[in-house]
Amino acid sequence: MEGFSITLDALSVDFDGRFQLRDIDWTIRTGEHWLITGTNGSGKSALAATLAGDGTVESGTLSGLPGRIALVSYERQAELIAAERRKDDADILDVISEGTPVSEIIDATPVDGGSDDEPMDRQLAQELVDTLGLRPLMGRAFRKLSTGETRKVMLIRALASRPQLLVLDEPFDGLDHDSLHWLQGYLQTLSETVPMVLVLNRFDECPDFITDVAYTDDGQLTHRVQRSDEAAFAELSHLLHLQTTDLALPPADTAANLPPLDPAEPLVRLTGATIRYPDNTVFEDLDWTIEPSVHWQVTGPNGSGKTCLLSLITGDHPQCYVNDIRVFGFQRGSGESIWQIKQYIGYVSTALQWEYRVGTSLRNVIISGFFDSIGLYSKSSDQQKAIADEWLALLGMADQPNTPFTELSFGEQRLVLIARAMVKHPPLLILDEPCLGLDDINRQLVLALIERICQASETTVLYVNHREQDRIRGIDNHLALTGDQPS
Amino acid sequence: MANYFNTLPLREQLEQLGKCRFMHLDEFEDGVEALRGKKMVVIGCGAQGLNQGLNLRDSGLDVSYALREAAISEQRQSWKNATENGFTVGTYDELLPTADVVLNLTPDKQHTSVVETIMPMMKKDACLSYSHGFNIVEEGMQIRDDITVIMVAPKCPGSEVRAEYVRGFGVPTLIAVHEDNDPNGEGLALAKAYAVGTGGHKAGVLMSSFIAEVKSDLMGEQTILCGMLQTGSLLCFDKMIEEGVDPAYASKLIQYGWETVTEALKYGGVTNMMDRLSNPAKIRAFELSEELKDIMRPLYNKHQDDIMTGRFSETMMADWANDDVELLGWRADTAETPYEQTEAGDMEISEQEYFDNGILMVAMVKAGVELAFETMTAAGIIADSAYYESLHETPLIANTIARKKLYEMNATISDTAEYGCYLYNHACVPLLADFMKGIKSDVIGKGLDLDDTAVDNARLIEVNEAIRSHPVEAIGAELRGYMADMKRIV
The missing domain is CATH 1.10.1040.10 (N-(1-d-carboxylethyl)-l-norvaline Dehydrogenase; domain 2)
Known part of the structure; x- marks a missing residue:
């Protein structure tokens, strides 16, 4: 492999006004094989195509590209098919066009940035035709092939073009089992001589030779993670899983009979709420009503009383007994127990995570959400266990129900605690700074999970955060605590 | 006052010493019902007094704190503990005459003087609860005949009593009824409800005797x-x-x-x-x-x-x-x-x-x-x-x-x-x-x-x-x- 270094420096690229890549900083060095991943529409295909010269550079620089770059992508495939169709349409003669036969398409392989004195490897091309079973199709018109067959043609063209950089956008998509298996093995061998950039939607297809992962989000390259950094790699994998999995939110426990709420009554009503200590007043005279299905975001600087406000609702603040608070139909201080209140609430906070120092399994942590306890002290039903396992599957942790909670990373623990809070489908989910203390990947992970919850359940979400950028789609109401009360 | 234990015949002494039984969870199915709506007044707002009170209130019970007048007027620590946590605080005179259950959570040494002070103020058929039996057994304190006397003793420091409750659990707890003072036969029901109110039933309750x-x-x-x-x-x-x-x-x-x-x-x-x-x-x-x-x-x-x-x-x-x-x-x-x-x-x-x-x-x-x-x-x-x-x-x-x-x-x-x-x-x-x-x-x-x-x-x-x-x-x-x-x- 020749030494090289491809550098994208503050690169912004426009794709016909349809899509922009913004401010990309990226370096690909000798010996590296990259995987580009991200959600649909995040820009991973655009980034791959940029390496092959697609798009219009608006600012920044792209340097160090080798001479021959081969790109296989849906876009290239579609272009080729569209070109064939145009040929047909353009034919003004009164004959039926059969279109270009496959053999010609393969022979006419253009080499991106290549020169005529380094033609394609025809012998290899013919070998690949046999290997991929295209021999019987060589005389057929290219545009009459199936999607999988055209994809194979595209691969042959790319592999036979003596590439110095091979860019493959979802190469495994649409291939039958045998071809897929063959291609994986072939790329593994080829990786010893040819640097590669792969675009894949699914992490579990990531080939062994990949050394680095680039993660795109909203037209930007947001994370670069080395494969050898196992923790970061696992987190990226979780993030992608959560964003792309088809799994639905697991159901509630049908045997649990949570006393029904009066739908006409607000979930929470605070009247003139005040928290006062001898030396300071945290807030006073706050009126706030939370109606069912109306999500709220609460913001405010440190010390403005966000957590105090929540703990009035959850019953964790002792002054809830000297305030006019009505929650879930209970006037506080009228003989109800806090467990009657907590059964309607799912709750996640950093403080809870610090409290949750129990050496129990992930499954038990999630089940403990049915009992609102830290640790599990009650016998759980088979259904509850099954539901907990479904949540673990949603989180991409299906294979570790018995892993001790304390062995997870901080971010993974947070995900499990959110599942614990949601496991009973509570009427009210309270998320107190759920992203606090998390790095960027984990923040996105948590937000992705919360977004799924907001979209897919009857739960009313109360979300506390002081980071403006951590917004969640679907949360439209806003309560701002100023810190210099009264509000 | 004479040592109560020494007044008993040997047969009775042995029977009382031999009392101790690990209670099963299904014995607590009535929850806090026996105490619901009753006015519980705590004497002493140290670690046990405050934390037991927080638990009992969170279990839906009516808890207030009776302090000496000086503790209130000088705003001593016990007064601060109770008021900052949103409890009703009053003098003995204000709170004890209407109390259904009085929780004596003061140090052993103060028991005689505290109990002698509060007993005349307590209403007929009320309940007096201890968390240690020294005053009754060793000092031979005589409690008015109409008053029910029970003991509920969490076997952990006060801070842990609270922390375990908040986690959804409790601490092992010992309960007992002073048989000489159980005029209406409700001592055990009250002690059990109290243990449930502090969360003790989840961690295990021992039924014992004062002695x-x-x-x-x-x-x-x-x-x-x-x-x-x-x-x-x-x-x-x-x-x-x-x-x-x-x-x-x-x-x-x-x-x-x-x-x-x-x-x-x-x-x-x-x-x-x-x-x-x-x-x-x-x-x-x-x-x-x-x-x-x-x-x-x-x-x-x-x-x-x-x-x-x-x-x-x-x-x-x-x-x-x-x-x-x-x-x-x-x-x-x-x-x-x-x-x-x-x-x-x-x-x-x-x-x-x-x-x-x-x-x-x-x-x-x-x-x-x-x-x-x-x-x-x-x-x-x-x-x-x-x-x-x-x-x-x-x-x-x-x-x-x-x-x-x-x-x-x-x-x-x-x-x-x-x-x-x-x-x-x-x-x-x-x-x-x-x-x-x-x-x-x-x-x-x-x-x-x-x-x-x-x-x-x-x-x-x-x-x-x-x-x-x-x-x-x-x-x-x-x-x-x-x-x-x-x-x-x-």
Whole structure:
């Protein structure tokens, strides 16, 4: 492999006004094989195509590209098919066009940035035709092939073009089992001589030779993670899983009979709420009503009383007994127990995570959400266990129900605690700074999970955060605590 | 007032001492119903008073705090504790006449004066609750006939009572009804509801009697719990210094060693604690503990006898009447001991090293636990009680020593426990003087220096058999089993 270094420096690229890549900083060095991943529409295909010269550079620089770059992508495939169709349409003669036969398409392989004195490897091309079973199709018109067959043609063209950089956008998509298996093995061998950039939607297809992962989000390259950094790699994998999995939110426990709420009554009503200590007043005279299905975001600087406000609702603040608070139909201080209140609430906070120092399994942590306890002290039903396992599957942790909670990373623990809070489908989910203390990947992970919850359940979400950028789609109401009360 | 226990015939004494039963969860299905809507007034707003009140209120019960007028007008700590937590606070006059249940959570020493003050104010058929039976059993306090007298005693410090409740659990709790004062037969229902209100039913409730609680509690705390650990600390430290061990290391080995070795005790009894030693070390520890038990048995018997006859409480109450001169003097002496004066070093000591270099400490714990258990059961206290008041609580005191050493440990525990602890220590140190002459650093401070850990099979079997067949191990396995059924996850 020749030494090289491809550098994208503050690169912004426009794709016909349809899509922009913004401010990309990226370096690909000798010996590296990259995987580009991200959600649909995040820009991973655009980034791959940029390496092959697609798009219009608006600012920044792209340097160090080798001479021959081969790109296989849906876009290239579609272009080729569209070109064939145009040929047909353009034919003004009164004959039926059969279109270009496959053999010609393969022979006419253009080499991106290549020169005529380094033609394609025809012998290899013919070998690949046999290997991929295209021999019987060589005389057929290219545009009459199936999607999988055209994809194979595209691969042959790319592999036979003596590439110095091979860019493959979802190469495994649409291939039958045998071809897929063959291609994986072939790329593994080829990786010893040819640097590669792969675009894949699914992490579990990531080939062994990949050394680095680039993660795109909203037209930007947001994370670069080395494969050898196992923790970061696992987190990226979780993030992608959560964003792309088809799994639905697991159901509630049908045997649990949570006393029904009066739908006409607000979930929470605070009247003139005040928290006062001898030396300071945290807030006073706050009126706030939370109606069912109306999500709220609460913001405010440190010390403005966000957590105090929540703990009035959850019953964790002792002054809830000297305030006019009505929650879930209970006037506080009228003989109800806090467990009657907590059964309607799912709750996640950093403080809870610090409290949750129990050496129990992930499954038990999630089940403990049915009992609102830290640790599990009650016998759980088979259904509850099954539901907990479904949540673990949603989180991409299906294979570790018995892993001790304390062995997870901080971010993974947070995900499990959110599942614990949601496991009973509570009427009210309270998320107190759920992203606090998390790095960027984990923040996105948590937000992705919360977004799924907001979209897919009857739960009313109360979300506390002081980071403006951590917004969640679907949360439209806003309560701002100023810190210099009264509000 | 006369010692209540001594007024009973022997048959009755034995029956009361033998009361102790682990209650099953299904006995608490009525929850807090027996207390619902009743006005509960707490006297004393220290750690137990405040935290029990927080739990009871969160369980849906009506809780307020009665404080002395001076505590309110001077806004003392007890007033701050109660008001900052949003409780109604009032004087005795304001709150007691309407109280259905009065929770006396003041220190033992104040019980007589508190109860004498509040009793005339309490309404007819009300309930008076204690968390320790000393006032009734040892001081013979007579409670008005119409008043129901119960005891609810969480077996943990107040802060833990609250922390476990918030987690959705509780702490093991002992309840009892004073049978002479149960005019309407509702004492047990009230005590159970109270235990549910503090969360205790989830962690296990022992149904006992005032007498069994007092006589076993006093015995446990002054011998194995506080006394043995104090004496052991002082003797082991002095020996290590004499043997040339680095004082900072010696101090650390003792301060954290008790906690480490008794942690093993908590999980798997004496057997597990001994199993943490190598085979030669285990045999040495066993032999030392047998020797210790022979030497100390008369002392344990004397403590139990003095507790049973009321001689202990008489002596202590005389000191109360004398402004605690003895207690405070002995407390000051503790601060002056070489161990207490030496800061623990910052060297690393691994968990296993505490066992390997603390063979004598393990032997002392084993001897103390077994002797206290044997003495209590021989005196008619049932095995369940004896287990809780000896083995079960030893790790709690060891934890206090790890955090605060001896002086603060003594200041933290009840005055009653502290007074008894000093009596034990004053007798035990000279008693072990000869024994300690034969001790070298191989069993305390440095560990056995062996090239080969081989032991004789027959001897090992014999020692293991002796350890495992002690009666404290059988009851311990059973009671720890109940706890495990409750799925306590720490």
